Amino acid sequence: MVILSNDLINELKNLTQEYLAFAEGLLLKTEAELNKRLSDESWSVLECLEHLNLYGSFYLPEIKNRIEKSSTKATSEFKSGWLGNYFAQSMLPKEKLNKMKAFKSMNPIHSSLSKTTVMVFIDQQKQLLDLLNAAKLVNLNKVKTSISITTLIKLKLGDTFRFLIYHNKRHIVQAKKVLAD
Numbered sequence: 001m002v003i004l005s006n007d008l009i010n011e012l013k014n015l016t017q018e019y020l021a022f023a024e025g026l027l028l029k030t031e032a033e034l035n036k037r038l039s040d041e042s043w044s045v046l047e048c049l050e051h052l053n054l055y056g057s058f059y060l061p062e063i064k065n066r067i068e069k070s071s072t073k074a075t076s077e078f079k080s081g082w083l084g085n086y087f088a089q090s091m092l093p094k095e096k097l098n099k100m101k102a103f104k105s106m107n108p109i110h111s112s113l114s115k116t117t118v119m120v121f122i123d124q125q126k127q128l129l130d131l132l133n134a135a136k137l138v139n140l141n142k143v144k145t146s147i148s149i150t151t152l153i154k155l156k157l158g159d160t161f162r163f164l165i166y167h168n169k170r171h172i173v174q175a176k177k178v179l180a181d
Contacts, residue, residue, distance in 0.1 A: 001080040005140050008078050008158055012165045013132050019168050020125040022176075023049070026118045029179075035113065038181055046113035048175040049121045052168055056124040058148045059164050063131050066157065072139035079141060084159025087147075091166035093173040125168075132161065 026034060026045065037044045043051065080088070140158035147153050147160075155163065 001085055003078055003080075005074060005076060005078045005158070006136070008140070008162075009132050009136055012161050013129060015165050015169060016125055016128050016132065019172050020122060020129075022172055023118055023122045023125065027115060031114055033179070034115070034118070036178065038178055041109070043109060043174065043178070044113070045175040045178050046117045047109060047111060048171040048178070050111060050113055050117050052171050053117065053120045053124060055148060055164065055167060056121075056128070059145070059160065060124060060127050060131065062145050063157065063160060063164075064127075064134075066143050066145050067131065067134050067138055070138045070143045072142045074137055075139050075141060078156075078158040080159055080162070081156050083153070084155040084163065087155070088159055088162035088166050091163055091170050093170045128165070135161065 026049075029045075031046075034045045037047075135157060138157065140161075141156050143157040144154035145157055145160040147155060147163075
């Protein structure tokens, strides 16, 4: 996949702004509504967001650190790597959501959660918007970030952003389904 760097950043910023608006709307719901689950083994809205917060706790500092340490200059095009593209594409929700097993350390099922979870998510989305703006000044192809499952694999910054934001999309869709039921 080849895309203009600014187009990619703008697309990802638009998605992040959507998730931010969704989360702000959740503050109007009761904690009982946000903790409701469709089955004993499914996640509540708050568990969906907590899962995203856990990933954000790894990726946001990682991205910030890599951008701050970078001396590269922005380029007009971003070319996705094969592994990064695979990870990013696998996160996009399908018509019938393809289930994936969350790593135990990232699985918040049966956690005791409050609206604080929503506030953390809102804060992380604002940080993500700031990082997307900062990324306009660096080379999305040359800056590399570690991934949460191993520091041995590095992804291009553009792919890391895509993975993280598409992963957010996946679980926002899941949370919306819980609310709709």
